[in-house]
Amino acid sequence: MKTDDPFERLLAEQSLKPVPSHWRDSILATAEAARxxxxxxxxxxxxxxLRFLFCPSPRVAMGLGxxxxxxxxxxxxxxxxxxxxxxxxxxxSSPVLRLAWLEQQRLRQQLLSEEISSPGSTPSPVxxxxxxxxxxxxxxxx
Amino acid sequence: MPTPNLADLYDEHASxxxxxxxxxxxxxxxxxxxxQEVFIKLVRTPGLMDGVRDPRAFLLRLAHNLAIDQGRxxxxxxxxxxxxxxxxxELFAPAPDPDRRAFxxxxxxxxxxxPPDQRAVVHLKLWEGLTFDRIxxxxxxxxxxxxxxxRYGLDKLRVHLRPLYDEIR
Numbered sequence: 001m002k003t004d005d006p007f008e009r010l011l012a013e014q015s016l017k018p019v020p021s022h023w024r025d026s027i028l029a030t031a032e033a034a035r036x037x038x039x040x041x042x043x044x045x046x047x048x049x050l051r052f053l054f055c056p057s058p059r060v061a062m063g064l065g066x067x068x069x070x071x072x073x074x075x076x077x078x079x080x081x082x083x084x085x086x087x088x089x090x091x092x093s094s095p096v097l098r099l100a101w102l103e104q105q106r107l108r109q110q111l112l113s114e115e116i117s118s119p120g121s122t123p124s125p126v127x128x129x130x131x132x133x134x135x136x137x138x139x140x141x142x
Numbered sequence: 143m144p145t146p147n148l149a150d151l152y153d154e155h156a157s158x159x160x161x162x163x164x165x166x167x168x169x170x171x172x173x174x175x176x177x178q179e180v181f182i183k184l185v186r187t188p189g190l191m192d193g194v195r196d197p198r199a200f201l202l203r204l205a206h207n208l209a210i211d212q213g214r215x216x217x218x219x220x221x222x223x224x225x226x227x228x229x230x231x232e233l234f235a236p237a238p239d240p241d242r243r244a245f246x247x248x249x250x251x252x253x254x255x256x257p258p259d260q261r262a263v264v265h266l267k268l269w270e271g272l273t274f275d276r277i278x279x280x281x282x283x284x285x286x287x288x289x290x291x292x293r294y295g296l297d298k299l300r301v302h303l304r305p306l307y308d309e310i311r
Contacts, residue, residue: 007303007307008296010245010307010310011249011268011299012268012269014234014237014245014246014249015234015235016157016161016164016165016233016234016235016269017161017232017234018157018160018235019156019157019159019160019161019177023156023174023177024152024153024156027152027156027174027177027178027181028149028152030178030181030182031178031182031184032148034182034186035186
């Protein structure tokens with residue numbers, strides 16, 4: 001230090017104590033250790049970025065996914081049965097029911113065929129209305 | 143200027159930083175903690191020293207800021223230091239001459255009685271040989287403030303040390 005003041009020169013001449021030599025290795029080792037976790041791997045950085053953008057909270061994402069699955073399931077179950085693909089019919093679900101269903105079909109066909117075979121048959125004539133006094137032999141039960 | 147090797151930085155500047163920190167914090171352990179923080183910050187902030195013209199001044203500024211942060215974090219401990227005789231810290235390498243050793247001891251006590259702001263300026267001027275311009279940069283204060291703090295601090299030291307100074311002169 002350049003100064004004309006002898007007091008300042010005397011102060012500046014006092015040599016400071018040096019840093020303890022055994023600190024060097026521990027300070028540098030601690031500093032190097034602090035470097036490792038702070039240095040991100042490129043893949044980890046990209047993964048972290050993508051995860052932050054699209055899935056910041058895995059638990060919340062899983063919960064939302066579960067809710068959507070539930071909604072889709074309820075929606076599927078509420079569809080009209082005729083539109084449901086792969087529907088198992090009642091007739092084919094059990095042999096007994098199938099036989100009953102076939103019997104019903106047979107009876108239905110029989111009725112239809114009888115109607116077709118007698119198209120000219122006329123319904124029984126409606127009795128003509130007669131005066132109340134002429135209906136003495138008939139008793140109506142209500 | 144490219145970032146130099148960490149070990150090279152330590153070998154070149156650690157002693158100066160340690161002297162400044164001991165004088166500023168008045169505690170060896172605190173000085174060590176801040177010195178450690180300086181090098182951790184250098185490691186964790188790549189490129190921190192890119193373009194730095196004067197590494198010593200830059201590191202002193204970094205150490206000063208970290209020492210202030212540490213002081214804020216440890217206010218209770220600092221009060222304890224102040225109450226427990228912080229002037230007991232050894233600041234100087236022991237001189238062979240007893241009169242010089244006595245002067246060093248008195249100088250250490252006188253420095254401890256200075257306000258930290260004045261002590262920092264006095265240290266940088268006397269033992270680092272920085273100009274007031276550079277001191278103002280390091281401590282982030284106006285140039286005139288640096289000069290006035292140095293003058294006030296030096297006057298106080300002169301008053302404290304006059305009897306011993308007259309003896310050894």
